Amino acid sequence: MYIQSPFPPLPPVPQTNLFNVLLRRPDQAQWPDHTMYADGLTGRKVSFLQHVDRALDAATALSTPEAEGGVGITDGELVGIFSENCLDYIVLVHALLAITVPFSLFPSQPTSLELEHVLNTTKVTCVFVQPELLTGSIEAFRRANIPDDRIYILEGSSQGKLSLGDLIDRVRTSRIPRVSVREPKKDCLAYLVFSSGTSGLPKAVMISQDNVRFAIYQAIVVTMSIREVYEPPPPPTPHGFPVALSILPFYHSYGLHFTMFRTLLPSVVVVLPRWDMDLAIDIIQKHRVTMASFVPSLIHQLVNSPKFKKADLSSIQSMLSGAAYLPPQLADKLTSLTNPAAILAEGYGMSEGTISAMTKPIPGLLDGRFDPLPKCTGVLIAGVEARVVREDGSEAGFDEPGELLIRGGNVALGYWGNEEATEETFLPYGWLKTGDRFRVDKKGIFYFEDRGKDTLKVSGHQVSPKEIEVVLLAHPENLLVDASVAGVPGGRTSDEKVPRAWVVLSDEGKRLGANSVQRKLKAWTQKSLSKYKWLRGGIEIVDEIPKSPTGKVLRRVLQERYAQSLSTQSKL
Template identity: 55%
Template sequence: MFRTADPESIKDHTLYIDAISGRKRSFVEFRERIYDAATALSAPPSQGGLGIDGANGEIVGIYSHNCLDYIVLVHALLVITTPISLLSAYATPFELAHAMRTSKVTRLFVQASHYSKALKAAEEVGLPVDRIYVLEGHHDSKKNVQDLIDDVQRSGAPRVAVKPATRDTLAYLVFSSGTSGLPKAVMISHGNIWTTLTASAVTKQTEDKFMNAVPPPSPPIWLLFLPFYHTYGVHMACFRNFISASTYVVVPKWDIELVLRSIQRFAVQVLPLIPSAMHQLVNHELTTKTDLSSIVHVHSGAAYLPPVLAKKMKSFVHNTPLVFEGYGMSEQTLSAARIPIPGMFGTETKVGSVGVLIPGMEARILRPDGSDADVDEPGELWVKGGNVALGYFGNEKATKETFIDGWLRTGDTFKADKDGWLYLKLDSFVDRAKDTLKVSGAQVSPTEIEDCIRAHPDKLVVDVCVAGVSGGRTSDEKNPRAWIVLSDSGRQLGLEKTIGILDQWTRQNLSSYKWLRGGYELVDQIPKSPTGKVLRRVLQDKYEQTATRAKL
């Protein structure tokens, strides 16, 4: 990324801008800060460093909203081949402890305002307080990235060399629920990053030849509010930007008013979005009052984009003839398919398709019996390529179920036409979503919410089922709803009081996007199959039928 043969991409230019302060960091400044930070992390304590060494099993967690030094820290750790655990900035101490325990974090960098929550989680998992550092800003006497750099520079420690990595060297862990269950730590390797970047570079070169839209000036200005602890965000912020020279305006977290102000203030030209954010943008009163004329490209990812929403977005951004979208998941590092530029393969864009395979990918569509489906016949999509993750960290069972002989079972139902265009069977995708929900572009595990409810110390329920119901902002976004069977303690308190206690408990221990906005419902028993599997669909269908009758 920093030793490219393309002279255009190594010319110094403004690489990052802090959306709030306006602070800028050039390409050269950023590159130098990476090597300074890498030295501060890995130099021995005798030279003022932290002595971090991935070869000794070190894994460094990052618990923060977006900021400039988040990106520096990611790259510095890649330089010294020390794996990173990308932890949700919205995690409660309860969630954070689970993630830290799952990813075996040995050091933790946190946002200053998150320190107290991080300390609670660290105490629970046994992480010593002297292994917690601040990313940017200050908290009491804790050192931040700049302090650590100052320490090694005062000691005169020589800069560390880049440590070698192979294709299978672990680069980072990102949390995903995969096709079911609790969030799992997906293992992304240095080779996965390399493959994804190469595919993106080839795609960009090809697309540039077929672009009908006015190309943005060089370097184009992007807006980044996507969380860096998610697959989409970390690639946009840390990796994708080194394919060609670009400038990135960094927004700490989603704030629609700040996003709109930043678009106008910095004349943003490229806007990566998720469908739920796009939905808010096209429906917000300030959008019509904001100058969006600078925007040339709009990208969408992380969830299914309804065509009607894409069409409405285009009506606001007149310079954009299409919204770039595709299909991906964390287990594919970033993506497996992308909609090509019209005319690129002798065809126009096909409505309802997620596109064609990206360079380097293979795919199969399998019937339930394991045989290959025919053209236009639906089946489960399996993909294979250098961007398929190594597996799930510390979870051999889930790895064996999902990663088979180099193939990744996506759990999603697709069909492919004679030209190789892929179509996601949305109703089947939503059916799978009974085990993994998409809320604001983030994965939500019903099992995690159920476990939280069961963990209440007063044991107010004997059984619980959580599933998604209608009411989200887009067609594939569902609101989590809980069906509960009360215990004796719960019955004594009464339904209303029990629900109030449980709701307060989940809000204390779960991130806001996991809250039960779909409500609670008392049932006599949770329907299950003869083998004991919870039949979420039975409860979902009954709820939707009742809701439909109520509307009528």
């Protein structure tokens, strides 16, 4: 079936550099020079005009030829960003957008194997790295043929390396003429963000400047519709501006957009380098935070924290939950502990759709035609069309589960350097296969059914079972002949599943013994994979992996057997 967004259509989206849309809009000329970003650890503050100047000076440093004191980044280059959240991360992103140089967002805590995959996939020519991450990554950069003089420090210092701050200071002291903001061509690549997709190793999603501009105007239309039924009260802050808490990683679409691309109104964004529950609670109280974005696993931690329950959270006026399904009971507990009058927004999106495709409507929105039901995902946001199809590609009926396909100006360009995966996911006529199963009722309200093709969501991150299987089978002692990974209960919420492995031993594995193999595989995966990909569901040794006649692994059979074993144990 075919569904259109119930929101008003988007106004004409200006065909200009994203930098102008973010930081040089006509309305911003009337803004007071307020604090725009603040470092939650150091207390350092940067005003709106200071940030704009710093970004433009960084753009000048990056694009000015080396002979004239700059970095000399030219057309065709790709810059890597390898860092935890920090203020200069934002400066660098805005600067690269201004000169239309694409960048790749690297996960900030990859293993050596994951970093090698990211470098081999992107083939970045220059990288900005956090000082604390440099020592452990320098050899990987060299193996990727990145020259030492093209490895820069993002924020802070490291002996023998220039930092972004050094480059900006050089522009200012040498009075290098400031470069102009470049006008992008159609489909100008803005950045690469890694997504596990539905199978295999993480893929680099290509997001264009057009995609991000479209997403910003989608947010404007939705916000204007909300304001017709809900006008937020004045922010209870000393300076009178909203204060946002930024704790989600910038290398994730959610954190990137929330912190850097939603500059719609004057506000203060307090940035933390990483998730720290106690520190986040302190920041909410100290800065009188009015807006915060979370993922369900973080919400689960907060609502079960004695410190959170005792904290003064009355300043919070709005919260956003995304990246995974939020159980209604968890949502209710969050609002009851913060401010019962606060708006809790939920939605659905994916990196391949830039950021968002659905939002859960608040009461009264769109003339009250879509007042939300407890378990619904939401309605399509402005500018999005959708289809729900059966496995054979035919249109599903109302309330019939099927795969969700979406279309709109927010659909990405494809996967970087992976034509096969692009053709599988990005279909003709602009349709994107989400890989997720939904049903939709006659009103156009969508309900999430399950994650298609076995991709898991752990702590808001996509986890590909196939990636873990590849790592298991790559154990240097050749312990296995077959392996399968699927999700089983055990996450922080009832909806969240964690990876569990079923493995078939090789002759070497059998000689070693089951217990020894399990210990070795656990150590190997924890060495090779990020923590959220670890096999928290355990490792089970089996005689064979069930497969269909065509060779497809029947993961659901393994999951059902596991569920049955748990049920049997509970009855003993």
